[in-house]
Amino acid sequence: QQSWTMTSTWPSSLELIEMDKHFVDLANKLAGDEVKIDFYEGGSLVPAGEVFGAVESGTIQAGADWPGYWAGRDPAFSPLATHASLFNAVDYVNWIQQWGGADIYNEVYGRFGMVYLPYTVTNNESGFRTNAPIRNTADLKGKRLRLSGLEQGQLLERLGGNQVSMAGGEIYQSLERGVIDGAEFSTPNVDYSGGFHQVTKYWSTPGWHQSSSVFGVMINKAAWDALSPGAQEKLKIAADATMLWSLAFTEKRATEAYGKFQEAGVEITRMDDETLAEIQTIANSVIEDAACASPTSAKVYLSQLEYLNDYKSWRDASAPFNLGRTPNGPDIEKIRACAGQ
Amino acid sequence: MLIRLIDGINEIVGRIVSLVAIIFAAMIIYDVVMRYVFNAPTRWAFDVTRQLYGFYFIMLGGYALRHQSHVRVDLLIEHLSAGARRWVEIAGYFIFFFPFTWVFLTRSIEFAQRSWNQGETTYGSVQLPVYPLKIAMAVAAGLLFIQGISEVLKLVLHKEAKNDFA
Amino acid sequence: MISPELIAIVMFGLLVIGLFMGHPLAFVLGGTAVLGAVIAGKPMVLGIIINRIFGDVLDNFTLIAIPLFVLMARFLSDSGVTDKMFESLRLLLAQVRGGLALAVVFISILLAATTGIIGASITVMGVMALRPMLQYGYSPSLTAGVIASSGCLGILIPPSIMLILMSSYSPLSVGELFAGAMVPGVLLGLLYAGWVTIVAIVRPDMAPAVQPDEKISRGALWRMLAVEAVPPLVLIIGILGTMLAGVATATEASAIGAALALVIVIMRRKFEWKTFYGALLETGRTSAMILFIVVGATAFTGVFNITGGLRAVQDVMRGLDMAPWMLIAVMMFIVFILGAFLDWTGIVLLSFPIFLPIVQEMGISLLWFVVLMAIVLQTSFLTPPFGYALFYLRAIAPSSVKTSEIIAGVMPFIGLIIAMCLLVAFFPSLVTWLPENLYGPK
Ligand code: NA
Ligand code: NA
Numbered sequence: 001q002q003s004w005t006m007t008s009t010w011p012s013s014l015e016l017i018e019m020d021k022h023f024v025d026l027a028n029k030l031a032g033d034e035v036k037i038d039f040y041e042g043g044s045l046v047p048a049g050e051v052f053g054a055v056e057s058g059t060i061q062a063g064a065d066w067p068g069y070w071a072g073r074d075p076a077f078s079p080l081a082t083h084a085s086l087f088n089a090v091d092y093v094n095w096i097q098q099w100g101g102a103d104i105y106n107e108v109y110g111r112f113g114m115v116y117l118p119y120t121v122t123n124n125e126s127g128f129r130t131n132a133p134i135r136n137t138a139d140l141k142g143k144r145l146r147l148s149g150l151e152q153g154q155l156l157e158r159l160g161g162n163q164v165s166m167a168g169g170e171i172y173q174s175l176e177r178g179v180i181d182g183a184e185f186s187t188p189n190v191d192y193s194g195g196f197h198q199v200t201k202y203w204s205t206p207g208w209h210q211s212s213s214v215f216g217v218m219i220n221k222a223a224w225d226a227l228s229p230g231a232q233e234k235l236k237i238a239a240d241a242t243m244l245w246s247l248a249f250t251e252k253r254a255t256e257a258y259g260k261f262q263e264a265g266v267e268i269t270r271m272d273d274e275t276l277a278e279i280q281t282i283a284n285s286v287i288e289d290a291a292c293a294s295p296t297s298a299k300v301y302l303s304q305l306e307y308l309n310d311y312k313s314w315r316d317a318s319a320p321f322n323l324g325r326t327p328n329g330p331d332i333e334k335i336r337a338c339a340g341q
Numbered sequence: 342m343l344i345r346l347i348d349g350i351n352e353i354v355g356r357i358v359s360l361v362a363i364i365f366a367a368m369i370i371y372d373v374v375m376r377y378v379f380n381a382p383t384r385w386a387f388d389v390t391r392q393l394y395g396f397y398f399i400m401l402g403g404y405a406l407r408h409q410s411h412v413r414v415d416l417l418i419e420h421l422s423a424g425a426r427r428w429v430e431i432a433g434y435f436i437f438f439f440p441f442t443w444v445f446l447t448r449s450i451e452f453a454q455r456s457w458n459q460g461e462t463t464y465g466s467v468q469l470p471v472y473p474l475k476i477a478m479a480v481a482a483g484l485l486f487i488q489g490i491s492e493v494l495k496l497v498l499h500k501e502a503k504n505d506f507a
Numbered sequence: 508m509i510s511p512e513l514i515a516i517v518m519f520g521l522l523v524i525g526l527f528m529g530h531p532l533a534f535v536l537g538g539t540a541v542l543g544a545v546i547a548g549k550p551m552v553l554g555i556i557i558n559r560i561f562g563d564v565l566d567n568f569t570l571i572a573i574p575l576f577v578l579m580a581r582f583l584s585d586s587g588v589t590d591k592m593f594e595s596l597r598l599l600l601a602q603v604r605g606g607l608a609l610a611v612v613f614i615s616i617l618l619a620a621t622t623g624i625i626g627a628s629i630t631v632m633g634v635m636a637l638r639p640m641l642q643y644g645y646s647p648s649l650t651a652g653v654i655a656s657s658g659c660l661g662i663l664i665p666p667s668i669m670l671i672l673m674s675s676y677s678p679l680s681v682g683e684l685f686a687g688a689m690v691p692g693v694l695l696g697l698l699y700a701g702w703v704t705i706v707a708i709v710r711p712d713m714a715p716a717v718q719p720d721e722k723i724s725r726g727a728l729w730r731m732l733a734v735e736a737v738p739p740l741v742l743i744i745g746i747l748g749t750m751l752a753g754v755a756t757a758t759e760a761s762a763i764g765a766a767l768a769l770v771i772v773i774m775r776r777k778f779e780w781k782t783f784y785g786a787l788l789e790t791g792r793t794s795a796m797i798l799f800i801v802v803g804a805t806a807f808t809g810v811f812n813i814t815g816g817l818r819a820v821q822d823v824m825r826g827l828d829m830a831p832w833m834l835i836a837v838m839m840f841i842v843f844i845l846g847a848f849l850d851w852t853g854i855v856l857l858s859f860p861i862f863l864p865i866v867q868e869m870g871i872s873l874l875w876f877v878v879l880m881a882i883v884l885q886t887s888f889l890t891p892p893f894g895y896a897l898f899y900l901r902a903i904a905p906s907s908v909k910t911s912e913i914i915a916g917v918m919p920f921i922g923l924i925i926a927m928c929l930l931v932a933f934f935p936s937l938v939t940w941l942p943e944n945l946y947g948p949k
Contacts, residue, residue, distance in 0.1 A: 005813065012864075013678055044812055044860065046555050047562025053452070059554030060813075071464040072471060078464075112459075144382060153466025165387060165465040170568075173680040179756055359791035362574050369571075369762035373755065387568070390758075395565030398574065401795035402802075410792040411531035411799060412850055414893045418529040426529075433530030437538025441806070444541050448557040478561060 002035040002226060006062035006217070009048040009069060012041040014168070015190050015253070019120040019215060020064040023242040031234035035227060037062065052218065056112050061223040066215050067105075067116075071150050076108050076296035079304060082213045084151045085276075085283040087304065088324040089123040089212040089247055091311075096214075097240075099307040104300055105216070115224040118216035119239035120246040122187050123254075125207035129175070129196045130182030133267065134204040136275045146171050146183035152209045155286045159279065168194070175199040184209060188261065189253035197264035205270045208279050215246075277328075284330040291335045298339035305332040344498075347491035348407055351484055355404025358397060365393040388469045396477045403484035406492060427496050434493050442489055446482040453479040509547060511815030518543040518811055523848075526893075532850055533796075536803030540810040547814040555813060556806040563805045564798060568758065569675040573668045574794035575761035576623035580661075581786040582768035586775050588738045589618055589631045595732040597639070605707030605714035607645065608653045609700055611636050615657035616696040619664035621742040623671070623761075624793075625888060629658030629896055633903035646713040647908045649706060652916030655896040656923075657699055659888040662851070663881055664692035666746055666764070668797070669851055671757060673877055676859050681757040682750060686942040687878045694937065695882065695927045702923055738771045751945060797852055804856030812860065820861055831869045832932075835876070838862050839883050839928065846887025850895075854887065878938045879931055885924045889917040 006024065010017040024039040046054045051063040052070050068081030087095070095101040096118055109116040128134055128145060141160035147153060153163035164180050171183045176199045183200075184207060185191050216239070224232065261268065271279075291298040312326045372386035405411055418426050453475040461475075462468040509517075518539055525535030537556075544552050564570065583589070593614050600606030611632055618628045632654045640650040662669045665685035674681040707714035746764040749755040755763065772778050811817050827834065838858075845854045858880075866876045888896040891914055900913055931937050 011678075040812070044817075045809060046558040047566075049566065050558035050562040053455070054555055054558050056455070057451070057554050059552060059558070069464065072462040072468065073459045142380065144376075148465070150464055150466060150468070157466055162382060162384070163466050164382075165463070165467075170680075173682055174756070176682075178754075355791060356788065359787045362578055362787060362790055362794075365571065366575055366578070366762045366765050369575075369759055370766055373759050373763065377754070390571060391566065391568050394571040394574070395567075397791075398794050398798040399565055401791045402799050405792045405795035405799065406531075408792055410796045411533050412796060413529050413531045414526050414848065415529040417527045417892065429528050430530070433525065433528045433535075436528075436542075437525050437530050438534045440541040441534055441537030441803070444553050444556060445537070445560070448554060449560075452557045452561070474565060475561065478557075478565060 001033065002223070004035055004037045004061035004223060005040065005045070006037050006064065007040045007045045007051060007054070007060060008042040008064035009051050009066060010042045010064070011048075013193070014042075014186075015193055016120075016186070016215065017041060018249070019242065019246050020217075022245060023064075023119045023217065023238055026238040026241055027235055030238050031231045034231040035235075052112075055114060055218045055220050058113075058220045058222060061220050063218045064215065065218055066213065068149050068213075074108060074111070074296055075150060075290060075294040076300045078150050078290070079287075079297065079300045080105060080108060080214065082149065082152075082210045083304075084149075084155045084286060085208045085211050085280050086287070086308075086327055086329055087212050089121040090323045091308070092118075092121050092212055092214050093243065093247070094311065094323075095304055095307045099310070100303060101307075104303055108296060108300070109218060110221070113221045115219045115221055116216055117219065117236060117239040118214050119242040120215035121243060122213045122215075122246065122250045124212060125184060125186060125210040126188050126191050127203060127205040127207040127209075128182045128184050129191065129200040129266075130202050130204065131175075131178075131200055132181065133202045133269060134182070134271075135269050136271065137278060143181040144179075146174065146180050146185075147209060149210070151283075151286050151290050154290070155209060155279075155283050158282050158286065172196065172199060187250055187254045188257035189250065192257040192260050197261050197266050201265075201267060203261060203266050203268045205268060206276075208271070208276060208283070280328060284328075287330045288334050288338075291330075292338035295339065298335055301330070302332070302335050302339045305329060305335060344491045344494050347487045351403040351407045351488050354484060355401055355407070358400045358404070361393055361397040365390045365397070368393070384467050385469070388463055388465075388467060392469070392474045395474050399478055399481040400484070402481055403488035406485060406488045427499075431493055431496050434489055434496075438489050439486075442482060442486040446479070446486050449475070449479040449482050511819040514543060514547050514814045515811070515816035515819050517546055518807070518816060522807075526848055532853055533799040533803040536800070536807040536853060540803070540806035543807075543814060543816075544810045547810075549814060552810060552813045555809045559805040559809045560802050564801050567675060569671060569681065570798065570801070571758045572623075572666075572671050572681075572761035573797060574790060575758075575765050576666060576668050576671075577793050577797075578786065578790040579761065579765040579768045580622040580624050581790055582765060582772050583618075583622060583742070584631050585782055585786060586738070586768065586772040586777055588735070588771060588775075589614065589628075590635055591735045592617070592732075592739065593632070593635045595728060595735050597636075599728050599732060602716055604711060604716045605703045606716065607636065607640050607643065608649065608703040608707070608714055611640075611653050612657050612696060612700045612703060615660050616664065616693060617736075617739055617743075619660040619662075619692065619696070620666075620747060621739050621764075622661045623666040623668045625659050625662050625895055625899070628661050629655060629899040630903065632658055633900055637904060637908075641905075641908070644712075644715045647912045648916035649703075649713050650916070651900055651904065651908060651913040652918070652920050653699065653703060655900045655913065655917050656885075656889060656920035657696065658899070659885050659896050660692060660696050662888075663688055663695065663885055665689055666750075666757070666760065667881075669855070669881060669884065672801070672852065672855055673859075673881065674757075676856065677863055677873065677877060679874055679877060682945075683874055683942050684877065684881075685747070685757075686751060686945050687874050687938045688881055689941055690937050691878060691882055691927060691931055694930070695885070695924065698923045698927060699920065702919065742767050742771075800850055800852040801856060804853050808856060808860050817860055821865060824861070824865055831871060834865070834869070835871070835879075835932075838866075839879065842880055842883045843886055843890075846884060847890040848893050849887070850893070851884050851887050854884065872935065872939065874942065875931075875935045875938045879928060882924060882928050882931060886921050889921055889924075 008020045024037050054060045055063040066081050067077040070077040105116040137159050143161045144164050145161050146164045146166045156163050174180045291301040315322045315326055368386050368390050372383050376382040418429055456472040456475040461471040521539040596610040600610050615628055670684040674684050745767045746760045750760045888894050
């Protein structure tokens with residue numbers, strides 16, 4: 001019997017850790033006779049930013065993450081984690097399970113000696129929480145906004161705002177004392193647990209910077225290979241089951257939190273379609289530039305855009321009973337050219 | 342000879358790196374002024390000052406050891422004879438210091454190599470390289486390790502820590 | 508493989524042995540981490556030592572304030588502000604019984620609100636006040652006790668590098684902790700002043716009233732005091748004011764504080780390149796000393812956790828099945844005992860991962876708990892054999908002051924610290940009132 005040590009990028013105070021615990025419980029129930037996963041909350045073994053290195057080097061066998069944290073090691077981790085105005089949660093599920101996405105995760109993580117099991121999708125993030133309303137792109141000009149991610153930062157800067165990188169734990173205080181003008185953090189339920197309704201008056205939806213997100217577990221390749229095919233299969237089943245659960249769980253929790261923000265007197269505004277179309281155009285150019293700056297990133301984006309193209313006909317035909325929208329996304333031929341180099 | 346060489350290296354490193362505090366203090370103040378007076382915060386100050394701070398203190402570990410600035414409880418060994426006290430101190434280096442600094446040195450070399458090979462950067466819109474700080478950590482571990490050798494030699498050879506430069 | 512319980516015992520055993528061997532604390536912690544991993548039969552976990560050193564200490568934005576506060580304290584003592592303030596307050600309080608001792612307490616409270624470390628204030632007060640107090644017939648033990656214990660207020664009354672470290676390793680913000688420690692810190696200083704007054708009344712031989720040699724008019728005295736009080740007030744407003752009012756972060760405030768202190772040095776025409784460079788070198792050594800303890804402690808706690816030692820200790824504490832207040836009392840007693848042997852940095856890093864989850868499970872205010880612990884840690888500077896305040900004072904005091912007199916002198920003040928803990932335990936609003944008014948209830 002194998003014994004794995006697993007940690008997470010999330011501390012116990014953030015609800016995101018529930019997804020990790022759900023997966024670990026399920027995995028131990030299904031495959032516990034062959035591999036026992038011992039889970040430690042984020043920060044207790046290694047700091048969040050070092051989870052990648054600890055799994056890569058084999059110090060620990062598994063680490064729960066959000067792939068975007070590793071974009072400094074390879075820009076391709078960014079589209080594996082989230083998109084600026086592209087996929088929704090179901091798009092990620094479709095792409096991962098049926099359009100070859102799972103293999104791409106393993107290819108990118110594989111370069112670092114790891115196997116990846118995506119097991120959480122969350123739909124659209126909240127958007128920005130501010131003390132001056134943001135209703136259109138003009139309102140973003142000159143604002144210092146806490147935002148994470150590479151494409152996200154470039155998009156904000158092209159819209160005239162300034163990206164401030166800041167750990168989750170520092171956001172509350174920084175909002176309170178005006179060090180930043182606003183912040184995005186996560187989905188409404190996670191934001192509510194962070195107390196943002198106490199320090200901001202306005203909430204601007206939708207979360208165009210992060211249309212949906214993927215989370216999962218990195219597994220050291222040597223530890224993975226030491227398992228029997230049967231146990232590997234069971235872990236994959238646990239991941240798939242967690243993914244479906246996570247989608248419904250977060251949407252329910254986000255809905256509850258939306259109501260709580262309303263009760264707390266936060267004024268919620270939604271950007272109009274015209275503004276969103278304007279942001280989409282700029283997001284497309286940011287994605288094209290990011291893809292052309294890195295061949296691996298281009299490869300990921302190309303696969304994702306091919307899925308969108310492929311799915312477009314049936315998705316649009318089934319409107320309005322379809323799953324989400326077909327975005328007027330980036331120029332696929334431009335990205336194909338960059339991926340080919 | 343070896344003692345003088347090692348002490349000299351850490352003394353020079355310490356005297357130069359100590360100045361870095363002024364640099365990151367100035368950067369933070371510059372950023373504060375730009376933010377509150379001109380409403381134009383810098384894009385880089387946050388990441389750069391953070392890296393400079395890490396570089397600053399980690400590089401000074403060997404220098405602090407050379408000046409015996411690391412705190413210790415010596416009230417108990419004070420009662421020992423000078424000879425016994427020296428041997429207890431030497432044993433302390435072999436039981437605790439060298440195992441730790443050896444792991445610190447060898448593992449941080451691997452750590453820095455991986456970062457270098459990946460060309461690791463920060464992941465925001467300002468992409469600052471991370472590997473220089475990781476390389477500095479490995480160098481700092483080396484400086485600390487050799488300073489330990491110098492301190493043990495001083496104990497073995499009955500040499501009091503002399504301040505060649507001060 | 509050996510059991511987690513045994514690993515916990517072995518690691519703490521090694522820690523005690525290393526400390527008693529007189530080896531630097533930073534490397535005892537780091538060495539114990541390495542030996543612990545090897546003894547546990549898990550040498551592969553050594554990798555997390557590097558991950559933790561990098562992520563928790565090098566790449567940690569909140570800790571930038573530590574070298575900057577150390578630097579500010581150095582600039583401040585170079586500026587001579589404290590000397591002048593003490594002089595005027597000494598003259599002012601000359602005819603009051605115990606006036607010199609009261610002057611020490613009040614200057615220390617003021618100084619505490621401008622510096623974030625101890626060292627500086629004890630050294631300055633030791634040099635300034637020790638000889639006059641002995642000369643005018645104050646008892647050596649009261650003299651030593653009041654200087655040593657008042658000097659430690661700098662690390663309880665914000666700004667404080669201890670509170671910054673505590674914030675960095677807990678879910679609490681620096682602002683909350685600063686606001687939470689403010690009232691208890693100042694109150695502890697006032698307790699000291701009250702105690703000194705009582706001693707002066709009950710035992711006039713220990714704290715006599717003295718006629719100053721110099722004679723200056725009351726008016727001139729007040730003017731002098733007003734002038735001398737300006738620079739520290741500028742610093743207090745510059746650092747604490749901007750922070751608590753929400754204009755600057757702790758890191759920004761520390762940089763502003765260092766710059767303001769340097770400006771005061773220059774305005775007082777005390778600036779010399781040589782002392783300036785000397786201040787930088789000393790700041791470098793002191794910062795490396797503090798932060799290397801953090802390095803060693805983070806290595807220790809990482810290995811302690813992954814080998815199961817941490818969970819074993821927590822299970823033992825949970826298994827005690829005590830009322831929450833009893834468990835808190837036990838934790839504080841452990842901190843008090845550790846304080847006799849360990850540096851505060853080590854205590855915070857070793858005890859936080861064990862205590863904080865248990866405190867959170869009990870549904871007790873974390874802010875209240877951490878501030879209570881900060882107060883208890885005041886004793887760690889004063890309890891032998893390992894107490895910074897004792898070391899500093901020993902280094903300054905003339906040999907006519909016996910070490911036993913210094914230790915006897917701090918004992919009543921340790922009692923006052925414990926009394927302050929009880930006050931905070933029975934009136935938690937002493938901690939929570941200010942943060943709630945500044946930031947609203949959590
Ligand atoms: Na202070
Ligand atoms: Na002590």
